Amino acid sequence: MKIHTIEGYIQNIYLVEYPDKLLLLDGCSRADVSLICRFISDELRRPVHQLKLIVVTHMHPDHAGGAHLLRKISGAHIATANCPGQWYRGIDGVLMHLSDIALALWVAGRKRKARKNLWYARTLKPDVYLPDGATLPGFEDWQALHTPGHTDRDISLYHAGRSTVYIADVMVQVRGKLIPPYPVFYPRLYRATLLKLQQLAPATVMLAHHSEIAFADIDFEQLLQLAPKQPVTHWRSVKTKTKKALGLSHSSG
Numbered sequence: 001m002k003i004h005t006i007e008g009y010i011q012n013i014y015l016v017e018y019p020d021k022l023l024l025l026d027g028c029s030r031a032d033v034s035l036i037c038r039f040i041s042d043e044l045r046r047p048v049h050q051l052k053l054i055v056v057t058h059m060h061p062d063h064a065g066g067a068h069l070l071r072k073i074s075g076a077h078i079a080t081a082n083c084p085g086q087w088y089r090g091i092d093g094v095l096m097h098l099s100d101i102a103l104a105l106w107v108a109g110r111k112r113k114a115r116k117n118l119w120y121a122r123t124l125k126p127d128v129y130l131p132d133g134a135t136l137p138g139f140e141d142w143q144a145l146h147t148p149g150h151t152d153r154d155i156s157l158y159h160a161g162r163s164t165v166y167i168a169d170v171m172v173q174v175r176g177k178l179i180p181p182y183p184v185f186y187p188r189l190y191r192a193t194l195l196k197l198q199q200l201a202p203a204t205v206m207l208a209h210h211s212e213i214a215f216a217d218i219d220f221e222q223l224l225q226l227a228p229k230q231p232v233t234h235w236r237s238v239k240t241k242t243k244k245a246l247g248l249s250h251s252s253g
Contacts, residue, residue: 057157195220
């Protein structure tokens with residue numbers, strides 16, 4: 001087994017190579033689909049149909065946006081957490097889906113990346129639902145761990161033999177410091193996730209918005225201190241700003 005790290009549009013892509021098959025540890029963004037296909041055919045000199053499984057760790061544009069298109073191209077199956085319902089459900093879901101795409105484009109702009117089409121379906125149609133602790137079908141050396149908090153359906157992917165875990169957006173690095181992600185919809189679940197990873201104690205951790213780092217370099221006590229006790233979400237930010245604006249207008253009036 002070899003894990004390839006590919007610089008994607010706004011996140012790192014982890015492609016796992018075996019002699020006869022390939023595993024994609026996350027669904028990436030729509031802008032990454034051609035990049036992955038070129039890497040498989042040009043760099044690995046393998047047929048794209050050897051991509052057998054795509055895991056979607058959660059539904060954000062840079063983790064789910066390329067999954068359906070990659071399945072159509074390669075014939076791979078899509079696996080995700082066995083969380084009920086769709087993340088982007090209802091009218092709020094439609095608005096959140098649009099705002100998440102806009103946020104991804106903003107991040108791309110900050111990275112000085114050309115503007116690209118990131119549109120993807122807000123409903124996921126997976127082939128496989130993964131309970132907590134389940135092994136990945138066809139890749140039984142990998143285990144899916146439910147690690148919610150960022151959303152209600154985040155999963156991490158653990159490889160005991162290599163003592164590494166891909167945690168997607170459980171933590172992000174900003175200015176050289178590991179901090180909780182934005183948003184955190186479920187603070188209590190997020191804190192439980194941090195404790196779960198701390199107890200797992202692998203040798204290394206793979207982050208979506210950084211690279212593979214040593215577990216020993218993660219200050220979990222600091223992360224737990226920084227972890228929000230109330231949800232930190234788009235909607236709460238909008239409501240807070242609106243209340244402040246109304247308060248200012250009332251006071252000035």
